Amino acid sequence: xxxxxxxxxxxxxxxxxxxxxxxxxxxxxxxxxxxxxxxxxxxxxxxxxxxxxxxxxxxxxxxxxxxxxxxxxxxxxxxxxxxxxxxxxxxxxxxxxxxxxxxxxxxxxxxxxx
Amino acid sequence: xxxxxxxxxxxxxxxxxxxxxxxxxxxxxxxxxxxxxxxxxxxxxxxxxxxxxxxxxxxxxxxxxxxxxxxxxxxxxxxxxxxxxxxxxxxxxxxxxxxxxxxxxxxxxxxxxxx
Numbered sequence: 001x002x003x004x005x006x007x008x009x010x011x012x013x014x015x016x017x018x019x020x021x022x023x024x025x026x027x028x029x030x031x032x033x034x035x036x037x038x039x040x041x042x043x044x045x046x047x048x049x050x051x052x053x054x055x056x057x058x059x060x061x062x063x064x065x066x067x068x069x070x071x072x073x074x075x076x077x078x079x080x081x082x083x084x085x086x087x088x089x090x091x092x093x094x095x096x097x098x099x100x101x102x103x104x105x106x107x108x109x110x111x112x113x114x
Numbered sequence: 115x116x117x118x119x120x121x122x123x124x125x126x127x128x129x130x131x132x133x134x135x136x137x138x139x140x141x142x143x144x145x146x147x148x149x150x151x152x153x154x155x156x157x158x159x160x161x162x163x164x165x166x167x168x169x170x171x172x173x174x175x176x177x178x179x180x181x182x183x184x185x186x187x188x189x190x191x192x193x194x195x196x197x198x199x200x201x202x203x204x205x206x207x208x209x210x211x212x213x214x215x216x217x218x219x220x221x222x223x224x225x226x227x228x229x
Binding site: 003004031033035040041042043044045048055056091093095102103105106107108 | 118120151156157158159160161164205207213214215216217218219220221222
């Protein structure tokens, strides 16, 4: 296992287009998180899954954003009708659902909306 | 809502010297965890050190140690014998115990290590 994997690493898209990112967590991890990191800021929580269930969504996650985790394995984050304000690094992290365990992060997908 | 504040946007240290990064947080919870994460340029975030709030003893990991002051809600990171590879963004993060266990991050401190 090579850790949390995210694809693509970089995405440039035109405003108004839809984009989809993928995250493959560490195989035995049942928790998966999406965070967004803008320039000069720390990561901000977007949503999290325990197995296939999406259990919490931040108010940052507008209705243009949707996330899925079918079968409790990989996850996708889709942004519809992208806006320039969506430009950010999107980070995925995974962990075990046991207290005090470490969250492991992927390298992120950097989205640029032009 | 919990908040995490890192008041030092940038810090620098000479190689082999010691540097301390500051972090304060606000919470009404009594049980929680605090973390320092390191984010090198273009690489993924990795955990540096973790502190459980119920533990009075400060956590240490090799050259990294924390000064956890629960009453003051302060959680600083000390890096001893700084190395060039320590150069990175450092994020302080808070996590509740139970529930989603999502992380709340500060804005980060950019650490430069001078040879």
